[in-house]
């Protein structure tokens with residue numbers, strides 16, 4: 001029996017994480033299923049950013065680097081994020097963007113590989129990885145005389161873990177399909193093959209439990225504006241296993257990664273540990289906003305923490321799959337994410353079967369017009385069977401409820417059954433999809 005709206009309301013009433021939703025100001029009438037792309041605005045953020053602007057900057061001016069602790073923000077928030085990804089205080093910092101942090105750690109990893117195993121010259125990643133990760137790797141491969149090799153499926157991974165591999169660079173949860181790698185198992189296999197591993201946690205941090213230390217990972221980066229609710233363009237984070245942190249300079253050797261920035265010496269002397277991964281002056285306004293976002297996730301610690309959030313996320317995703325298939329399979333909806341919860345992050349992707357395989361964009365626009373916000377990711381036009389256009393829905397247990405999942409599927413059903421998506425206004429493409 002498919003669950004009813006009343007069943008979903010009971011789940012909401014029994015949800016011990018429900019109170020966490022009050023940390024956010026969600027617009028009325030919106031079911032926001034895109035927290036995997038841009039997290040929502042925490043209530044605390046506006047007043048905190050006002051305080052930083054008006055008192056710390058406006059009144060206290062430059063003194064605030066000391067008196068308001070601005071200079072400590074990258075480490076302080078890095079420590080908070082560390083609690084979500086299984087690393088110790090002092091091992092993670094907030095800085096720059098995910099793209100830049102990836103540049104830093106991949107460069108360091110390639111230098112290490114070159115020193116320890118000069119014959120290894122492959123960086124391996126997935127063709128379906130988020131493009132910026134691949135673009136950064138392409139550039140570094142050129143600079144370091146390395147080669148970027150892309151695998152098309154995880155089945156090709158074991159064969160890629162061989163004596164040519166220098167660095168395995170993976171995003172733990174695929175941005176399109178939601179497929180989740182087993183971090184501990186993949187890291188162990190790569191290490192057994194003599195390679196280093198970089199994990200991109202863009203769709204992991206704040207979404208499910210991560211244990212970088214337990215997995216003995218080498219490097220990690222992640223995003224501040226997705227599940228961490230840091231705001232558009234929020235700074236990202238970077239972690240390096242302490243056993244590697246001091247082996248090499250990262251390439252963007254800026255003054256705030258110097259051991260003693262305020263001695264203004266002409267020569268670079270990297271700071272000990274992870275601090276050398278900071279390049280220049282942190283963007284204090286957006287870093288302060290990021291802290292408010294991270295705090296909304298840490299607020300779950302008193303209610304079971306990431307384990308409880310993950311449990312609810314799995315329940316929301318399973319409910320969505322159950323209802324979407326029951327109500328919309330006959331209208332062409334297909335599941336495009338792994339069905340097995342242990343292989344899936346906090347998102348579910350759907351695609352449309354023939355003859356509607358081109359309708360995805362318009363269907364998503366029609367859903368958004370009804371207040372159900374997900375997003376659309378284009379497939380490969382030459383291979384739509386293998387890489388279909390997808391409708392992507394993120395389920396953030398901090399603020400999404402079960403009845404909302406039910407309502408979202410009813411809207412999807414209505415859009416398809418009435419063919420509302422055929423209306424011309426739903427076919428216009430904006431600059432950002």
Ligand SMILES: *Cc1c(COP(=O)(O)O)cnc(C)c1O
Nearest residue numbers: 097098099130132171175200202
């Ligand atoms: C979102 C995301 C990014 C974003 O990188 P920016 O530098 O913030 O634009 C990078 N990698 C992955 C895997 C992502 O999902």
